[in-house]
Amino acid sequence: NAGVTQTPKFQVLKTGQSMTLQCAQDMNHEYMSWYRQDPGMGLRLIHYSVGAGITDQGEVPNGYNVSRSTTEDFPLRLLSAAPSQTSVYFCASSRSPGRNNSPLHFGNGTRLTVT
Amino acid sequence: SQELEQSPQSLIVQEGKNLTINCTSSKTLYGLYWYKQKYGEGLIFLMMLQKGGEEKSHEKITAKLDEKKQQSSLHITASQPSHAGIYLCGAASNAGGTSYGKLTFGQGTILTVHP
Numbered sequence: 632n633a634g635v636t637q638t639p640k641f642q643v644l645k646t647g648q649s650m651t652l653q654c655a656q657d658m659n660h661e662y663m664s665w666y667r668q669d670p671g672m673g674l675r676l677i678h679y680s681v682g683a684g685i686t687d688q689g690e691v692p693n694g695y696n697v698s699r700s701t702t703e704d705f706p707l708r709l710l711s712a713a714p715s716q717t718s719v720y721f722c723a724s725s726r727s728p729g730r731n732n733s734p735l736h737f738g739n740g741t742r743l744t745v746t
Numbered sequence: 747s748q749e750l751e752q753s754p755q756s757l758i759v760q761e762g763k764n765l766t767i768n769c770t771s772s773k774t775l776y777g778l779y780w781y782k783q784k785y786g787e788g789l790i791f792l793m794m795l796q797k798g799g800e801e802k803s804h805e806k807i808t809a810k811l812d813e814k815k816q817q818s819s820l821h822i823t824a825s826q827p828s829h830a831g832i833y834l835c836g837a838a839s840n841a842g843g844t845s846y847g848k849l850t851f852g853q854g855t856i857l858t859v860h861p
Binding site for chain 1: 779834847
């Protein structure tokens with residue numbers, strides 16, 4: 632029962648560096664999304680995807696790119712890291728509508744520090 | 747956009763005490779999800795409420811959605827140290843209450859339970 636797997640768990644970057652946060656789910660969920668969690672602000676949606684090949688922006692998309700080439704994977708790319716991107720990042724997935732409940736299933740997060 | 751306000755922001759209780767966490771929305775709540783988060787881990791789905799007046803329970807945790815569907819409460823009876831963590835409410839933005847992979851979250855309530 633892997634569920635949603637995020638790697639790495641921790642990462643330190645210098646300003647201007649780029650990197651990719653990995654997210655994979657093995658539940659055949661159509662919907663996947665990325666959130667960032669900052670103290671006192673809850674979770675804010677960065678990007679989301681309703682299926683392979685389809686992505687859209689969330690509330691705070693600037694500085695991030697995503698792609699969805701397969702149902703299982705939804706990587707998040709930081710193009711040029713800034714200290715404001717220091718945060719905990721969560722990937723989530725959920726099944727398609729038409730069911731009674733479609734809660735989000737979350738990974739354990741990636742703690743990113745940008746110096 | 748929908749905004750969710752949680753209260754209190756933090757709560758410290760003695761083991762065995764009852765407690766309530768509130769989640770208030772600026773708009774009608776079509777689908778309200780409660781999650782629990784332990785430090786360093788992802789979010790665990792607790793319950794989802796959809797209908798006005800709906801109430802659900804799991805072990806010692808009860809969640810309610812008011813008749814007007816603008817406020818939800820999470821009540822823990824006879825709290826235990828295992829209940830400690832961050833509780834977050836999340837709302838779907840569509841009338842069907844389905845997450846479609848994206849929810850708007852409150853800022854979270856930090857619960858500490860002293861043995």
